[in-house]
Structure formats: C-alpha cells, structure tokens
Amino acid sequence: ARVSGSTDNLLYASYWDDKLEKHWFDDGAARLARAVDKALPDEANWTVFDISENGDAWVIFVSSPINPGEFYVLRKDMKRLRKISDTRPHVNLKSTSMPRRIDYTASDGLRLRGYFTPSIKSPETAPLIVMPHGGPVSRDSLDWDGWAQYFAFRGYSVFQPQFRGSGGFGRHFVKLGHGEWGQAMQQDIADGVSALEQIGLVQTTTPRSIVGASYGGYAALAAGTMSPDAYQCVISYAGISDLPRFMRQYNTEDPVDAFVRRIWAQRINKSVESETDFWHRSPISYVNYLKAPVFVIHGTEDEIVFPEQTLAF
Secondary structure (H helix, E strand, C coil): CCCCCCCCCEEEEECCCEEEEEECCCCHHHHHHHHHHHHHCCEEEEEEEEEECCCCEEEEECCCCCCEEEEEEEEEEECCCCCCCCCCCCCCCCHEEEEEEEEEEEEEEEEEEEEECCCCCCCCCEEECCCCCCCCCCCCCCCHHHHHHHHCCCCCCCEEEEECCCCCCCCHHHHHCCCCCCCCCHHHHHHHHHHHHHHHHCCCCCCEEEECCHHHHHHHEEEHHHCCCCCEEEEECCCCCCCHHHEEEEEEEECHHHHHHHHHHHHHHHCCHHHHHHHHHHHHHHHHCCCEEEEEECCCCCCCCHHHHHHHC
C-alpha cells in the first residue's frame, strides 16, 4: 500500500498478477494514474517511489520485462513525466527479449502458468534453460528478471514455471504444494516443459538445462537425480540437497527456530516429522542416479540454507 506523504491518506494498494495491478482509493490520484498509464508502454509496471511534501510532485519508478528500471518526476500542475535516471544505464535495451505467458495443465488437471523468454539470437533452435523460482512461496511475473534476460542474451530460451506451492495465486494454491516437494511440484515443472514442446516453442531434441536458487536449487538437484534423463546440465545456487540435515539446523529448544521448523515440516511433509520421509524427498538420496554434470554454488555465510547442503552433495 502507498500513502500520501502530506496527509497519510491511502493512495493505492498494489499486487502482482502477470503485471503490477493497483487499486486506487483517491479519485484525483486515480485520474493522474490513468494518464501515466497512457504515457507509458503497455508492458510497463510502475509505482510511486516518493511524494513531495505538498503532494504536487511524484517520483515514480518504472520497469518492465525488457527494462530494468527508470525514475521519473511527475509534476501535477504540468502533467508531464520527466526522466531523471536509469537504474542500469549500461544495459542495452535493444538487446532484451520480451517474455510471454504460457498457460498449461498439470498431469492431474491443475491449471498452471509459466513465463517463456525466447533467445534473442535463434529462438527456434536455442537450447532451453528451465528456471524454477526459490521460496517456494514466491513467484515470477512479467517484469525485469536479470537472470532470464542474461541467458536470453547469451543465446538460450528460458522457461519459468509457476508450480503449485508458489505464492501470489492464493492460499489454496500455496497449500496444494504442502507435502509435494519432489513429487507434484516437480511434476509441474516437467509438465510445463512438455507444454512448450506441444506448443512448438522447443523441440523434443532441444538441449535443456535446469537452473535454480534456494528452493529452485532443490528443484534443479531433484530433477537431475530423480529424472536423470530430462536434463543435460544442472545448476544449483544455494540449493537444498538433504532435507533431514536441513531440518536439523533448527534448534527445537529455541522458540523462533521451533516455529520456523514447523513451517518447513508443514510445507515439505504436511507437518509429519519423519526423517525417513524427508530422506526420500532429498536429491542427495538419489545421487547415484545422476547423469548430467552439476555446477553448484553456495555462499559461505548463508544463514537460511547452510553451505553444508552443497558440500554434502
């Protein structure tokens, strides 16, 4: 939510669908916002970054899937946007690639979506990178993603599946991911790749890699070990490989640790505290099935996913 700097009245509340949506509470601000929408490209997402003390000027931040971001000043009396800076002036905007939303159905009938960013060099024949997000209660959207744009610039196409358990699609959708680590959540990713093949965006012979960080790293390692023929390359950045080890990093005598551990137990195994179940959902337990080369990255000071997860793998 955003409030007016001078009165503390609510201006708008915002949320992400594919794009950033806003609900306006102030009629005058809403009229101004419609003018801003008209002035900006259709793919743009924008927020009010700051407001002058008298409320006569806004600083707005504008980004899009093909633009990492710009700041503008909007003077209400002049009704004109004036650009004041770029967040990443070194990025050549002509070398970015516009993603598109892909709607598909999971094997069990659940309706899902993902985002496909084509290679800017040879989209018809480009190798594919599948990039599941972290969280897992997180999501991707149609806004700037530096990893996806970098890979597209380097000649890859990128697919970002919004598997069950992702955030931003309602509580029920989050709960559908509970107990599905390494199972339905993993299948949702595979079903997304199959949908790309059916649409004709990739071929069955297209080389493919899977890249992810945190939970996305878990999903990458799980794909490499639990479906070893699916990918020719696996990259995990701070990924979880050993769920029993991950759960043991929380001290049950500490109330905060115990609270967080209960959240993870709920998400991973529907609150059933079973080391055996956790082990069977762990990529490290299937490491002997691995065929693809794996590149692992981990920061030594990571306090969320401990570096031992990567060292053990």
